[in-house]
Amino acid sequence: ADERFDVIVVGAGPAGTAAAYTIAKAGLKVALIERGEFPGAKNIFGGVLYRKQLEDLIPEFWKEAPLERTIIEQRLWVLGEDNTFQVAFRDGRFQDPPNCWTGLRVKFDQWFASKAEQAGAVPIYETVVTELLRDVHRVVGVRTDRVDGDLYANIVIIADGVNSLLGKSLMVHREWNPDQVSLAVKEVISLPKQTIQDRFNLEDNEGCTIELIGQMSKMAGLGFLYTNKDTLSLGVGVMVSDLQKKRVKPYEVLDSIKRHPMISRLIQGGEVKEYSGHLIPEGGFDSIPPLAGDGWMICGDAAQMVNAVHREGTNLAVTSGRLAGETAIAAHLRGDFSFGTLDDYNTAIRASFVHKDLKKYRGVHSLLGFGDSEKLFDKLPESLNEAIYQMLLVDGVPKKDKQKMAMRLLRDAAGGNLDLLRLGIKGWRAMN
Numbered sequence: 494a495d496e497r498f499d500v501i502v503v504g505a506g507p508a509g510t511a512a513a514y515t516i517a518k519a520g521l522k523v524a525l526i527e528r529g530e531f532p533g534a535k536n537i538f539g540g541v542l543y544r545k546q547l548e549d550l551i552p553e554f555w556k557e558a559p560l561e562r563t564i565i566e567q568r569l570w571v572l573g574e575d576n577t578f579q580v581a582f583r584d585g586r587f588q589d590p591p592n593c594w595t596g597l598r599v600k601f602d603q604w605f606a607s608k609a610e611q612a613g614a615v616p617i618y619e620t621v622v623t624e625l626l627r628d629v630h631r632v633v634g635v636r637t638d639r640v641d642g643d644l645y646a647n648i649v650i651i652a653d654g655v656n657s658l659l660g661k662s663l664m665v666h667r668e669w670n671p672d673q674v675s676l677a678v679k680e681v682i683s684l685p686k687q688t689i690q691d692r693f694n695l696e697d698n699e700g701c702t703i704e705l706i707g708q709m710s711k712m713a714g715l716g717f718l719y720t721n722k723d724t725l726s727l728g729v730g731v732m733v734s735d736l737q738k739k740r741v742k743p744y745e746v747l748d749s750i751k752r753h754p755m756i757s758r759l760i761q762g763g764e765v766k767e768y769s770g771h772l773i774p775e776g777g778f779d780s781i782p783p784l785a786g787d788g789w790m791i792c793g794d795a796a797q798m799v800n801a802v803h804r805e806g807t808n809l810a811v812t813s814g815r816l817a818g819e820t821a822i823a824a825h826l827r828g829d830f831s832f833g834t835l836d837d838y839n840t841a842i843r844a845s846f847v848h849k850d851l852k853k854y855r856g857v858h859s860l861l862g863f864g865d866s867e868k869l870f871d872k873l874p875e876s877l878n879e880a881i882y883q884m885l886l887v888d889g890v891p892k893k894d895k896q897k898m899a900m901r902l903l904r905d906a907a908g909g910n911l912d913l914l915r916l917g918i919k920g921w922r923a924m925n
């Protein structure tokens with residue numbers, strides 16, 4: 494009770510653990526508090542883990558971390574009702590050094606936190622932080638659900654994920670709006686290792702990812718199917734605003750994907766081992782809250798740091814956690830834990846790819862508005878597939894007429910020539 498630390502980190506996801514690891518390595522006294530029975534116990538993601546940002550912390554970590562398969566091929570499938578337009582990219586260079594892997598959080602988070610523990614972080618698991626302790630404006634510690642569970646520190650790093658009750662309590666953000674988060678549901682489906690390799694055209698340890706767009710009950714959503722060692726991760730994330738408007742349940746969307754002829758043959762015979770749901774921050778650049786104040790910093794999902802276009806989140810979390818950790822170390826050396834010093838974290842984030850990438854895609858959020866998203870995620874993919882079908886069908890119709898028909902299909906899906914042009918310009922701007 495009433496124990497004192499240099500830094501308290503709340504949440505042992507990728508952001509919190511990266512912060513605690515960085516701080517512990519510098520010899521400071523840091524607590525890593527996690528509500529789960531162990532780190533990762535209840536955490537889920539798609540998911541893909543990236544090398545670069547983790548390697549910045551732990552060189553060649555992949556030689557010991559529990560990873561599933563090295564991703565050598567990434568596919569994008571546009572699902573129509575009965576058809577699929579596919580794009581795929583495979584490159585041997587993605588293997589050496591690996592660019593990214595599939596992973597399961599229940600194993601990975603536990604391993605990553607064990608590295609922070611080995612570096613000296615004090616693990617406080619099965620413990621919920623219920624509120625921040627404040628001395629007027631300054632955050633001075635946390636209250637936990639343990640008896641006599643108040644803990645004090647010079648700095649509290651908030652890395653409690655997308656719901657971030659602590660962020661809300663600081664009023665750095667409110668309850669997210671339905672158009673700032675998507676709800677993802679995911680199944681882990683077990684299949685023999687060899688069956689996975691045969692079905693996905695892979696060798697031992699090689700993996701592939703398939704991103705899915707299109708036939709998903711007309712929702713602004715993205716599906717995914719990733720290969721693990723002897724399981725597949727199949728899921729879909731749908732904007733909460735769309736689920737509310739269309740009164741559809743997320744598992745209904747997942748079921749419709751599972752029934753799609755291209756997907757059902759890949760998961761056939763598999764047994765669902767796990768079913769879970771989780772929110773994903775989708776607000777992007779304009780939803781990033783203030784990142785620091787007197788005695789506190791906030792990172793990862795709690796600060797909306799997810800690049801949904803590239804399905805990157807863990808790597809932004811790791812980098813923000815590391816930068817918050819480095820700022821805490823500098824503040825310790827200066828003996829100043831006020832906003833004036835901790836705002837250096839904000840400066841470091843602004844200089845990093847986290848800020849730059851989120852800024853680049855800041856317009857994407859506006860594309861997720863209901864009218865446009867229905868066109869982009871449902872009508873246009875459907876028409877694209879129909880246009881390709883017509884172009885490939887050899888039925889004696891002259892190609893010029895087919896081309897006109899294809900253009901008409903796309904135009905009608907967008908709502909007319911002007912709307913097609915408007916969507917094109919909006920899409921181009923959003924991606925630039």
Ligand code: FAD
Binds near residue numbers: 506509532677806
């Ligand atoms: P989290 O991972 O959410 O960790 C927060 C931790 O804080 C949790 O362990 C939680 O138990 C703990 N906690 C919360 N509140 C408290 C409290 N009050 N007291 C104590 N502990 C608390 N990213 C990728 O890079 N690649 C992908 O393929 C990918 N796919 C995704 C697919 C899905 C379906 C989802 C949901 C997300 C995906 N992401 C992906 C995003 C990625 O998972 C997140 O960006 C990342 O996990 C954020 O890390 P974090 O540490 O900020 O938060």
